[in-house]
Amino acid sequence: MRDWLRHHPDVKTIRIAAVDLNGQARGKRVPSRFADKVVDEGTRFPYSVMNLDIWGEDIEDSPLVFDSGDADGVLKPTERGFMPMPWLEAPTALMPLWMFHEDGTPFDGDPRHALARVVERFHARGLHPVCATELEFYLIDDSGRELRVPPSPRSGKRRPGADTLALRALDAFDRFFTDLYDACEVMDIDADTAISEAGLGQFEVNLLHSDNVMKIADDTWLFKQLVRGLARKHGFAASFMAKPYEDWPGNGMHMHFSVTDEDGTNLFDDGTRSGSDLLKHAVAGCLKAMPGTTLLLAPHWNSYDRFAPGSHAPTGIAWAYENRTAAVRIPSGSFKARRIEHRVAGGDINPYLMMAGVLGAALLGIEDGLTPPAPITGNAYDLDLPQMPTKWQDAIDAFESSPEMARIFAPQLIENLVRTKRQELRYMAEMSPQEMLELYLDTV
Numbered sequence: 515m516r517d518w519l520r521h522h523p524d525v526k527t528i529r530i531a532a533v534d535l536n537g538q539a540r541g542k543r544v545p546s547r548f549a550d551k552v553v554d555e556g557t558r559f560p561y562s563v564m565n566l567d568i569w570g571e572d573i574e575d576s577p578l579v580f581d582s583g584d585a586d587g588v589l590k591p592t593e594r595g596f597m598p599m600p601w602l603e604a605p606t607a608l609m610p611l612w613m614f615h616e617d618g619t620p621f622d623g624d625p626r627h628a629l630a631r632v633v634e635r636f637h638a639r640g641l642h643p644v645c646a647t648e649l650e651f652y653l654i655d656d657s658g659r660e661l662r663v664p665p666s667p668r669s670g671k672r673r674p675g676a677d678t679l680a681l682r683a684l685d686a687f688d689r690f691f692t693d694l695y696d697a698c699e700v701m702d703i704d705a706d707t708a709i710s711e712a713g714l715g716q717f718e719v720n721l722l723h724s725d726n727v728m729k730i731a732d733d734t735w736l737f738k739q740l741v742r743g744l745a746r747k748h749g750f751a752a753s754f755m756a757k758p759y760e761d762w763p764g765n766g767m768h769m770h771f772s773v774t775d776e777d778g779t780n781l782f783d784d785g786t787r788s789g790s791d792l793l794k795h796a797v798a799g800c801l802k803a804m805p806g807t808t809l810l811l812a813p814h815w816n817s818y819d820r821f822a823p824g825s826h827a828p829t830g831i832a833w834a835y836e837n838r839t840a841a842v843r844i845p846s847g848s849f850k851a852r853r854i855e856h857r858v859a860g861g862d863i864n865p866y867l868m869m870a871g872v873l874g875a876a877l878l879g880i881e882d883g884l885t886p887p888a889p890i891t892g893n894a895y896d897l898d899l900p901q902m903p904t905k906w907q908d909a910i911d912a913f914e915s916s917p918e919m920a921r922i923f924a925p926q927l928i929e930n931l932v933r934t935k936r937q938e939l940r941y942m943a944e945m946s947p948q949e950m951l952e953l954y955l956d957t958v
Contacts, residue, residue, distance in 0.1 A: 515549075515553050515591060515595045515596055515609075516549070516550060516553060518595060518596040518597075518607070519546055519549055519596060519607065522598070522605065522607065524605040525546050525598075525605045525606060525607045526545065526546055526604070526605070526606075527543055527544065527545055527546055527604070527606050527607075528543075528544050528545075528546050528549055528552075528596065528606065528607045528608070528609055529541055529542070529543055529544075529599065529606060529607070529608045529609070530542050530544055530552055530557055530589070530608075530609045530611055531608065531609075531610060531611060532559070532563075532564065532589055532610070532611040532612055532613055532624065532626075533610075533612075533624075533625055533626060533735060533864065533866060534563065534564045534565065534566055534625075535564065535565055535566075535623070535625055535864065535867070535927075535930060535931050535934055536566070536567070536568050536813070536864060536934070536957075536958070537625075537735065537738075537863065537864035537865070537866075537867075537958065538566070538568075538570070538957065539739065540559065540563045540564070540566070541559075541611065542557065546607070549596075549609075552591070552609065553591060556588050556589050556590040556591070556611070556614075557588075557589045557611070558586040558587065558588060558589065559586065559587060559589055559613070560578070560584045560585065560586055560587070561578045561582070561584075561585060561586070561587045561613070561621060561623065562576060562578040562579045562584055564587075564613055564621070564623050564624055564625075564930075565578055565623055565930045565933075565934060566934075567934055567937050567938050567941075568814070568938055568953065568954075568957060568958075569941075569953070571937075573930070573933045573934055573937055574937060575933060576930065576933055578623070578930070587613045587614065587615060587616075587621050588613070588614045588615070588616060589611040589612065589613055589614075590611060590612065590614055591609055591610070591611060592610045592611065592612055592626070592728075592732070593728070594609075594610045594729075594732055595609065596608070596609050597609075597700075597701045597702065597736075598697075598700050598701060599743070600693070600696075600697035600700060600701070600740070600744065601697070601739075601740060601742075601743025601744045601746070601747050602743070603747075610732065610736075612624050612626045612627060613627075622924035622925075622926040622927055623924075623926050623927050623930045625864055625866035625867045625870070625927070626728075626731070626866050628866060628867060628870045628922075628923055628924070628927055629727065629728065629731055629866045629867075629869055629870040629873075630728060631870075631924075632869075632870045632873050632874045632877065632922065633727050633728065633873070635874075635877060636773070636873070636877060639880075639881075640775060640776055641773050641774075641775070641781070641877075641880070642725050642773065642774045642775070642776070642778075643725070643727055643771050643772070643773055643873055643876075644723055644724065644725045644771060644772045644773070644774055644780075644853075645723060645724065645727050645730045645769060645770065645771045645869065645873075646720065646721055646722060646723035646724070646730065646769070646770045646771075647720075647721050647730060647733075647734045647767060647768070647769050647770075647865070648718055648719075648720045648721075648766075648767065648768040648769075648770070649718065649719055649720075649721070649734065649737060649738070649741075649754065649765075649767050649861060650711055650716060650717070650718045650754075650765040650766050650767065650861050651716070651717060651718075651719075651738075651741055651752050651753060651754045651765055651861060652713060652714075652715050652716050652717075652752065652753050652755075652758055652759075652765065653687060653690070653715045653716075653717065653745060653750055653751070653752055654715060654750060654751040654752065654753055654758065654955070655672075655750050655751070656750075656751045656955060661758060661759065661951075663714050663715035664687075664715065664749070664750035666686035666687065667686075667687065667689050667690070667748070668685070668686055668688065668689075669686065673686060673714070673715065675714065676710075676711075676712050676713055676714055676716070676762070677710055678709075678710060678711060678712050679709055679710060680710045683710035683717075684708060684709070684710055684717070689748070690744065690745070690748050691708060693744060693747075693748070694719075694740070694741065694744055695708075697740055697744060698737070698740070701736060701740065703721065703733045703736055703737055703740070704721055704722035704724070704733060705719055705720075705721055705722075705737070706719075706720045706721065706722045707719070707720045708720075711763070712762075712763045712826075713759065713762040713763045713765075714759065714762050716762070716763065716765070719737070719741075721733050721734060721737065723770065725774065725778075727869065727873070730869070731865045731866050731869050734767075734865035734869075735864075735865050735866070738754055738861075738865075741754075742754075742956065751955065751956065753765070753954075753955045753956070753958075754767075754860075754861030754862055754958060755816060755861070755862055755951075755954045755955055755958055756812065756814065756816050756817040756819065756820040756860035756861060756862045756958075757816050757817075757819035757820045757860075758951065758954075758955060760819075763825060763826065763827075764819070764820030764825065764827055764860060764861075765820075765860060765861030765862070766820075766826070766827060766857065766859065766860060766861060767859045767860060767861045767863055767865075767868070768855055768856065768857050768859070769855070769856045769859065769868070769869065769872055770845075770853050770854070770855050770856075771853060771854055771856070771872070771873065771876070772851075772852065772853040772854070773792065773796065773876075773880075780850055780851070780852060780853075781793075782796070782852040782853060782854070783849045783850055783851075783852040784849075785849055786849070787835070787849070788835075789844060789852050790852075792880060793844070793852065793854065794885065794886055795879045795880045795882075795883055795884055795885075796854060796876035796877075796879050796880055797833050797842055797844075797854060797876075797879065797886045798879040798884035798885055798886035799875045799876045799877065799878045799879020799880065799882070799884055799918075800833075800841075800842050800854070800856060800872060800875045800876055800879065801831050801832070801833060801841075801842065801886055801887075802875070802878070802879065802884060802918065803871070803874075803875035803878065803916065803918035803919070803922075804831045804841065804858070804875075804902055805831075805902060805903060805912040805916065806871075806912050806913050806915075806916025806917075806918050806919040807871040807872065807875055807913075807916075807918075807919070808858075808902045808903045808909040808912060808913070809903075809909040809910055809912070809913040809931070809935065810859075810863065810864075810867045810868050810870075810871040810872075810913070811858045811859040811860065811863060811868060811871070812858075812859070812860055812862075812863075812906075812909060813862065813863060813864065813867075813935070813958075814862055814906075814938075814954060814958060815906055815938070815939070815942045815950060816862070816950060816951075816954050817860050817862055817906070818904060818905060818906055818909075820860050821902075821904055823895040824895055826838060826839075826857075827858070827860075828840060828841035828857055828858055828894060828902075829841075829895070829901055829902055829904060830894045830895070830897060830899030830900070830901055830902075831899060831900045831901065831902060832887075832889075832890045832894055832897070832899050833886055833887075833889050833890070834889045834890045834891065834894070835889055837890065837891070837892075837894070838857065839893050839894035839895060840857070840889075840890060840894050841856070841857055841858050841894075841902070842854060842855070842856055842857070843855040843857055844889075854876070856872050858902070859872075861958075862954070862958035867931075870922065870923070871919070871922060871923075874918075874921070874922030874923075875918060875922070878918055878921060878922070906935070906939060907939060910932060910935045910936060910939065913928070913931070913932065914928065914932045
């Protein structure tokens with residue numbers, strides 16, 4: 515880690531940051547000459563900082579605050595090390611952190627540790643999840659009273675409507691996307707294909723699959739910071755908010771995953787179109803845990819505006835082969851690439867919690883040998899299917915009482931997240947739609 519800074523003598527300040535339950539970066543600015551101390555000793559934040567609401571306020575009834583004297587935890591560097599922050603004007607490095615107790619044991623309220631624990635459970639069974647994410651976001655001119663698509667830096671014109679898979683839509687913001695891919699390269703984020711999507715100024719970027727699940731989650735979180743920061747540098751906004759426009763599609767965050775053995779053989783592939791029993795066990799686990807995981811897939815008030823019939827945001831609990839109306843889709847293609855696409859999450863998720871919930875549910879299905887119902891055909895919105903919670907309050911309650919979530923997450927994390935979301939729910943009830951838009955546009 516020290517070598518990185520020595521090779522970048524122009525970097526005079528660093529940011530050290532951990533990810534809270536809402537996916538927000540919480541940390542400090544440190545002169546780079548003190549970086550060795552952070553590398554060797556870590557730093558200290560109150561435990562409560564990992565459990566703030568979306569405004570950055572303490573959770574009023576949290577035992578992490580006054581009941582425990584607002585005690586400190588120890589923050590240590592993750593394996594990611596230093597990386598540049600290309601969206602800032604001055605050369606700056608970011609060091610991601612995660613939280614431990616004084617004795618070196620992980621702090622259960624840290625979402626990164628929650629994902630690491632799920633990955634360790636896979637590895638203990640000789641299984642290795644392989645994951646990829648697809649992130650949708652809007653480029654937005656938010657300088658006026660109404661949100662609009664930004665004018666193209668090339669032509670100065672605003673694109674009047676959506677233009678799915680249009681090269682001209684990408685070319686209109688070529689300078690932004692060129693800078694974005696250059697930044698991904700220097701940050702070691704494996705960004706793959708970019709496309710224009712169905713919304714006004716909406717795009718999607720895929721991150722390459724990897725069997726390093728922690729890196730994929732890191733990449734997803736870092737990519738969101740990068741896109742938002744770089745857009746501001748270019749004079750407009752970028753948002754992963756689930757539903758920034760009432761009349762345009764929401765932002766999704768689809769996750770693809772398979773499971774391999776120690777030799778890298780895809781255990782979802784049995785040489786047939788239907789896939790292996792292990793794949794079906796994983797599908798069944800995802801479906802059974804869907805009510806409990808909904809809060810992780812749709813963590814905010816605005817998240818539930820995205821769930822609407824005909825919106826490509828699934829609401830029914832079902833799976834299918836090559837069918838984008840299903841919550842869980844098995845894509846076509848080479849049998850060797852047989853995988854699950856989990857299509858429910860919005861772009862506003864905390865990737866560590868979302869991936870822990872989805873992978874943890876799949877593992878429960880594998881451990882319990884669950885069998886899914888028959889795959890659906892046709893339009894899932896027209897079928898009589900069990901439904902996910904479609905209200906935030908119901909999703910909070912389902913997460914708290916879910917036996918599947920109790921097997922995936924530490925009790926402290928469940929309690930902390932429920933307290934956080936119930937506090938946000940109380941405050942959100944007093945806010946106008948415009949105030950919510952202003953809150954969520956840049957934060958999630």
